[in-house]
Amino acid sequence: MSLRLRLRVDPIACTGHGICAELLPEMIYLDDWGYPIISDRPVPAGLTAMTKRTVTACPALALRLERQAAEARAGK
Amino acid sequence: MSAPTKPMSELSERSNRLLTYFTSPGAWTTLAEHRERFPAPPVSRTPTPRLMDLVASAGLRGRGGAGFPTATKMRAVASGTRRAIVVANGSEGEPTSHKDATVMTHAPHLVLDGALLAAAAVGADEVIVGVVVHTGHSKEAIARAVKERYRAEPAAPRIRVVDVPSTYLAGEERALTHLLNGGRPIPTSGPRPFEKGVSGRPTLIQNVETLAHLALIHRGGAEKFRQTGTSEAPGTMLVTVSGSVGKPGVYEVSIGTLLSEVLRVAGGTPLGMAAVLLGGYSGTWLTPARADRVTLDHAGLASEGAILGCASIVVLPEGGCVIQETAAVMHWLAGQTAGQCGPCVHGLGAISIATSQLRSGRAGTGMLARLAHWSDDIEGRGACRYPDGAIRLLRSALRSFETDAKAHQAGAACAGASRASILPLPAVPRFA
Numbered sequence: 308m309s310l311r312l313r314l315r316v317d318p319i320a321c322t323g324h325g326i327c328a329e330l331l332p333e334m335i336y337l338d339d340w341g342y343p344i345i346s347d348r349p350v351p352a353g354l355t356a357m358t359k360r361t362v363t364a365c366p367a368l369a370l371r372l373e374r375q376a377a378e379a380r381a382g383k
Numbered sequence: 384m385s386a387p388t389k390p391m392s393e394l395s396e397r398s399n400r401l402l403t404y405f406t407s408p409g410a411w412t413t414l415a416e417h418r419e420r421f422p423a424p425p426v427s428r429t430p431t432p433r434l435m436d437l438v439a440s441a442g443l444r445g446r447g448g449a450g451f452p453t454a455t456k457m458r459a460v461a462s463g464t465r466r467a468i469v470v471a472n473g474s475e476g477e478p479t480s481h482k483d484a485t486v487m488t489h490a491p492h493l494v495l496d497g498a499l500l501a502a503a504a505v506g507a508d509e510v511i512v513g514v515v516v517h518t519g520h521s522k523e524a525i526a527r528a529v530k531e532r533y534r535a536e537p538a539a540p541r542i543r544v545v546d547v548p549s550t551y552l553a554g555e556e557r558a559l560t561h562l563l564n565g566g567r568p569i570p571t572s573g574p575r576p577f578e579k580g581v582s583g584r585p586t587l588i589q590n591v592e593t594l595a596h597l598a599l600i601h602r603g604g605a606e607k608f609r610q611t612g613t614s615e616a617p618g619t620m621l622v623t624v625s626g627s628v629g630k631p632g633v634y635e636v637s638i639g640t641l642l643s644e645v646l647r648v649a650g651g652t653p654l655g656m657a658a659v660l661l662g663g664y665s666g667t668w669l670t671p672a673r674a675d676r677v678t679l680d681h682a683g684l685a686s687e688g689a690i691l692g693c694a695s696i697v698v699l700p701e702g703g704c705v706i707q708e709t710a711a712v713m714h715w716l717a718g719q720t721a722g723q724c725g726p727c728v729h730g731l732g733a734i735s736i737a738t739s740q741l742r743s744g745r746a747g748t749g750m751l752a753r754l755a756h757w758s759d760d761i762e763g764r765g766a767c768r769y770p771d772g773a774i775r776l777l778r779s780a781l782r783s784f785e786t787d788a789k790a791h792q793a794g795a796a797c798a799g800a801s802r803a804s805i806l807p808l809p810a811v812p813r814f815a
Contacts, residue, residue, distance in 0.1 A: 318724035319572045319766045338760045340729035 310374045311349035314358055318342075320369035327370060330361040349375075400611075400619055401486065401493070401595050402635040414531040417492040421602050424499040426538050427506060430461035434504035434601075441605035442617045443597065447472060447554070447590030448665070448692045450616065450681045453597070456587060459577045460505045463585030467507040469540075470563065470581065471498040473514045473521065473591040474547035474554035477663040478807040479695040482621035485633040486592050487514065487521035491528035495542060497594025500601050502540050505587050510540050512591075513547040513559055522546070549811050551664070551719040555767050556588045558721070569721035570767035592621055612638035613680050620694055622679070624649040626805055627656070627700035639680040642669075645696060655701030657799075658784065660806070662692025664712050665772020667779035668705055690775070697806060704799025706791050709780040710738040711804035716773045719811070727770040730761040734777060744794040751781060751792050 314334055316327075323341040333354055334346045350358045350372070362370040425431065439454035460467050471494060475483040487494055498510045512529070514522040522544065529542045545563065547553045553568035560576045562568040573579070580586025589597075596618055600608045609617040616638045622645060625631045629650020636645055642659065646652060659674040661667055667689040669677065677687055684691050699708060717735035720727050737754055740746040758774045765771065781788045791797060 317572045317766070318726065318764055319570075321725060323725045338726060338730070338764075339733070339757065340725055342725035342729070342764070344760060344764070 312355060312358070313347075313349055313373045313375055314345050314362070315371050315373055316343055316345055317369045317371070320367050322367045322369070324366050326364055326366065327361050330364060331357055334358065335361075400635055401490065401592070401599065401621065412490075412492060414492060414528070414535050417496075421493070421496055421598060423536060424496050424539070424598075424601065425503045426499075426540070427503040428466070428508050430467075430506040431503050434500060435461065437600060437605055438504065438597065441600045441608040442615070443593065443600060443608070444616050444681070445590055446592040446596070446620055446694075448477075448662075450691060453589065453593060456577060456589070457501065457504050460585045460587040463578065465584045467502075467505040467585045467587060468581045469498055469502045469505065469507045469510045470559065470586055470588045471495075471510065471512040471591050471594050472554055472556075472559060472588050473512060473525070474549075474559060475515060475693075476549060476551040476554045476811075477665075477693050477695065478551075478809055479623060479625060479660070479663045479697050480693040481623045482633045482693070482695075483591050484515075484519050484521045486595050486621060488519055488524045490595055491524040493595040493598045494525070494591045495528055495532065496601070497591075497597035498542070498589075499539055500597050501587055501589060501594060505585075507587065508540050510542045511563060511581065512542060512544045513554075513563070514544060515549045515553075516546050517549060549809070551716070551811070552721055552767070552769060555769070557767065559588060560586060569723060570765075570769070572766045613682070615682055616680050620679070623693075623695040624698075625695070625807075626660075626697035627652055627654045627703075628698050629653055636679065639678050639683070642677050642679055642696065643675050645679065646674075646698065649696075652698050652700070656698055657701050657703040658699045658705045660697040660699065660708070661695075662690050663695045664716055664776060665768075666690055666692045666695070667775060668709070668783050669779075670783050673783070689779070699805060702799055703802070703805065704742075704787065704797050705780050705784040706738070706787050707742050707797070707799055707802070708804050708806055709777060710735075710742040711808060712806060713738045713773065713777060715808045716776075720769065721767075724765045724770070726761045726764040730757055731770060731773055733757060734761075734773070738777070741788070741791045742797075744791055744797070746792050748792065751788055754781060 325341050327343050328335045328337045335343045435454050435457045443453040444450045473483050473487050502510050526544050552558050555570050556576050557570045558568045560580045561571050563581045576586040612618045619635050619637050623633050656671045659669045681691050714735045717731040761770050762774050
């Protein structure tokens with residue numbers, strides 16, 4: 308069972324700084340109001356380090372990486 | 384709105400229905416009278432698998448909106464390591480629904496029996512009933528019934544009645560949990576209440592109507608409960624019918640009943656029908672053609688892209704304008720956001736302004752495309768399902784009444800748009 312990383316945002320904690328979309332445009336873009344829309348796909352292996360940097364860079368600490376079994380619950 | 388004087392059912396099938404239990408408004412069923420018909424719930428401080436199995440075999444689903452299987456929820460709560468708490472959710476924030484207030488006012492002992500049965504099922508030693516204060520006499524009725532039990536049945540778990548604000552979101556499970564833990568009634572992004580809820584304990588939150596059905600199941604058995612409704616969603620449900628119908632009120636129907644049949648029973652639609660709003664402000668608009676053919680059950684409605692929700696039905700009369708009504712609701716919903724998640728706060732705010740411009744023909748080209756784009760962007764991005772419900776309502780208006788929407792975008796005059804909205808948009812406390 309392989310573990311995959313998924314990037315999530317806590318929408319209550321997020322205050323829309325937008326730094327994440329600057330750092331990780333491969334996974335994140337901003338909506339019309341400046342809040343991040345995050346790709347639902349697992350984090351590609353090549354982006355793991357950059358994703359971790361982005362998580363720590365969030366001023367609101369609203370981002371997190373979740374480890375998930377590949378076929379486990381796809382829910383939000 | 385008041386409870387109908389005559390239940391829809393025939394005498395022969397009355398015993399497994401809620402409304403036949405109801406007394407006329409003002410009359411009071413004492414606990415002693417109630418106990419002649421309903422056995423006292425068992426008391427257990429540890430989970431009772433037999434009761435959960437009974438609920439599972441009856442196939443009871445939640446009547447609060449989501450239609451989640453009650454037994455599944457019970458088992459999740461009962462599997463927690465700490466002792467559970469039961470919350471009877473009577474915080475009916477949906478303005479088009481009045482069925483929870485009705486069941487609490489007219490059958491408080493049935494609701495409390497259900498809550499105590501749920502407590503015995505999951506091994507809870509405490510029951511909380513959340514009631515919105517100013518919806519009629521429901522709080523008075525519940526409080527009076529609790530007091531009676533306190534003396535007559537002292538061994539039963541303690542029941543606490545708690546005031547809940549009349550906001551739309553206060554009944555949302557995490558918002559209600561947050562309130563009961565001393566916070567404001569707004570959703571949180573923490574653990575789910577069935578894992579860690581009130582006082583950090585596993586918390587079973589059930590709609591008050593669901594609990595009343597549970598009391599009927601306990602008395603009559605699972606098989607009897609399954610005599611009405613569908614195999615996937617057995618039993619009856621309470622529906623609130625309002626708007627342009629002959630006899631607005633709360634009615635009890637089998638799940639799976641034709642919507643058109645419910646309208647017929649509610650006195651028909653003497654002023655014609657431009658549209659039907661099903662499931663309240665997180666529900667869907669139906670065209671008259673669809674309203675004629677849909678049945679009120681989860682699966683049937685899902686196949687039509689609609690939801691049952693709280694099963695409220697509002698008829699918009701001939702000459703009414705769905706775009707006008709939707710603009711009014713979107714404005715109201717934008718004001719009811721908890722103010723926590725950016726996509727909800729800003730998204731619903733933008734949609735409120737846009738639909739208002741659409742209503743008055745000032746939107747300009749591209750507005751419908753922009754609304755569709757915003758809807759896609761907002762959906763699924765709140766901490767709770769509140770923005771998703773608002774989006775569902777908006778989409779149903781723009782898709783099912785596409786011709787009207789396009790005419791509004793083109794700036795065509797609309798007779799209906801100048802009228803006041805027929806939908807209730809109550810002044811409620813804001814989350815300041």
